Amino acid sequence: MKEEILANISEAVIEGSVKQVASLVNEALTHSVPAGRILNEGLIAGMNEVGALFKDGEMFVPEVLVAAKAMQGGIDLIRNLLVKEGVDTKGKIMTVTVEGDLHDIGVKLVGMMLEGAGFDVINIGVDMPAAKIIEKVKECRPDILGMSAMLTTTMTRMKDVIDALKEEGLLDSIKVMVGGAPVSPMYAEKIGAIYSENASAAVAVAKQLLNVA
Ligand code: B12
Numbered sequence: 001m002k003e004e005i006l007a008n009i010s011e012a013v014i015e016g017s018v019k020q021v022a023s024l025v026n027e028a029l030t031h032s033v034p035a036g037r038i039l040n041e042g043l044i045a046g047m048n049e050v051g052a053l054f055k056d057g058e059m060f061v062p063e064v065l066v067a068a069k070a071m072q073g074g075i076d077l078i079r080n081l082l083v084k085e086g087v088d089t090k091g092k093i094m095t096v097t098v099e100g101d102l103h104d105i106g107v108k109l110v111g112m113m114l115e116g117a118g119f120d121v122i123n124i125g126v127d128m129p130a131a132k133i134i135e136k137v138k139e140c141r142p143d144i145l146g147m148s149a150m151l152t153t154t155m156t157r158m159k160d161v162i163d164a165l166k167e168e169g170l171l172d173s174i175k176v177m178v179g180g181a182p183v184s185p186m187y188a189e190k191i192g193a194i195y196s197e198n199a200s201a202a203v204a205v206a207k208q209l210l211n212v213a
Pocket residue numbers: 061095100101102103104105106107109110145146147148149150151152153177178179180181182195196197198199200202
């Protein structure tokens with residue numbers, strides 16, 4: 001019975017049905033399924049499948065966004081219980097779009113997939129100057145900083161942030177991931193960051209960086 005509800009939650013996430021996910025999560029709670037199982041065996045399992053379908057080109061950005069929204073609705077219903085149960089997150093990731101750049105669809109998609117994979121994700125917004133990013137890093141102490149740039153003109157801001165992290169002595173305690181249309185693996189390497197081409201690659205890279213399954 002419980003397994004069936006969890007499998008149905010996964011299926012509803014893949015289908016992107018906000019209503020169905022919410023009603024199934026509530027059904028699971030009435031059957032005393034622990035929030036951690038709802039998260040891992042229902043919501044995250046569904047989102048992992050979405051990631052695989054996206055990677056294989058069998059699902060596209062709009063469908064992934066809808067699935068992520070359904071998953072987030074489910075997470076919202078169990079968030080307090082998760083905190084109470086003390087379910088560990090895989091790590092804290094801060095995402096941001098660098099100064100001068102207003103594009104955030106891609107970076108938010110990355111954040112949703114990371115959250116779906118069990119990471120704690122904080123997005124601090126767009127058009128964010130290096131000084132502000134440093135301030136937020138000091139405040140939230142993420143394990144990974146994920147920076148996005150969609151313009152060739154703003155891509156260079158990523159280096160400014162890494163230089164500032166270095167200056168502040170923060171670079172030893174944080175990994176830096178970068179992405180966005182103009183960013184290349186070569187550019188990432190040059191500035192001392194790790195590149196991911198898309199959201200599913202970002203999940204794999206983050207897991208590798210933090211050594212979690
Ligand atoms: C939507 C869009 C906009 C929207 C943004 C809305 C929003 N809230 O994001 C609006 C209308 C505001 C906009 C404005 C502009 N835009 Co625009 N925009 C686009 C467009 C059409 C789609 C971008 C998008 O969302 N793609 C879908 C997402 C899912 O893909 P993605 O962003 O690439 O993200 C994926 C990966 O790159 C990666 N990724 C992204 N970020 C990160 C971060 C990390 C940490 C990791 C690991 C991975 C990762 O994973 C994501 C998911 O798979 C692109 C064209 C295109 N096809 O890319 C142009 C484009 C990016 N824009 C462009 C331009 C020129 C502009 C403007 C200057 C236009 C103008 N003259 O005003 C302004 C600039 C505004 C500003 N200061 O930022 C150019 C950039 C050219 C360049 N090389 O510099 C593009 C390429 C269009 C073009 N062909 O000319 N834009």
